[in-house]
Amino acid sequence: MKFYLLIILLPLFHGCANYEKFREVTEELEIPTKIYRADYNQTWQAVIQVMRKYDIAQQNQEAGFIKTRWMDNTLEVNFTDSFGSADAVKAAKFKIVVNVVRGFRASREVTKVTIYKRQLAEQDFLQGWKEMSADGIMEKTLLYRIERLIATDNKLKEIDKAREKEQLQNSGL
Numbered sequence: 001m002k003f004y005l006l007i008i009l010l011p012l013f014h015g016c017a018n019y020e021k022f023r024e025v026t027e028e029l030e031i032p033t034k035i036y037r038a039d040y041n042q043t044w045q046a047v048i049q050v051m052r053k054y055d056i057a058q059q060n061q062e063a064g065f066i067k068t069r070w071m072d073n074t075l076e077v078n079f080t081d082s083f084g085s086a087d088a089v090k091a092a093k094f095k096i097v098v099n100v101v102r103g104f105r106a107s108r109e110v111t112k113v114t115i116y117k118r119q120l121a122e123q124d125f126l127q128g129w130k131e132m133s134a135d136g137i138m139e140k141t142l143l144y145r146i147e148r149l150i151a152t153d154n155k156l157k158e159i160d161k162a163r164e165k166e167q168l169q170n171s172g173l
């Protein structure tokens with residue numbers, strides 16, 4: 001009888017462990033996101049230009065996503081952890097997933113960009129790959145670069161409009 005009770009209650013305890021992992025992810029993991037006051041095409045072009053540096057596995061403008069292949073960053077992980085108490089990792093790799101979504105705010109088109117970095121590390125070949133939490137620096141840096149590209153593009157458009165207006169005024173004289 002106790003054996004059957006144990007078999008019935010075992011999945012319940014396992015479910016609690018999954019809930020704890022889910023709660024940790026939702027409470028502590030903040031996926032870097034930024035909303036830009038730019039149309040979808042302008043933002044997409046900025047995202048493509050920033051992500052050109054990485055090995056892109058999939059990209060779809062209609063769905064608004066970009067996914068990179070796994071890239072090795074063992075040296076970076078070992079360097080940043082060298083000042084901590086953690087042991088050096090044997091290998092580390094990451095992939096980046098970017099989502100671009102069109103939206104509207106007060107009848108003006110805006111675009112939301114979300115960047116998620118999935119980081120895996122391997123301490124030794126017996127343990128296998130384990131998920132590591134990302135520090136968010138790379139994601140925030142990419143969002144900043146996208147923001148600067150959009151700002152530069154907008155400034156160039158303003159300069160072109162001013163130049164056209166000046167040429168129209170000069171030709172009308």
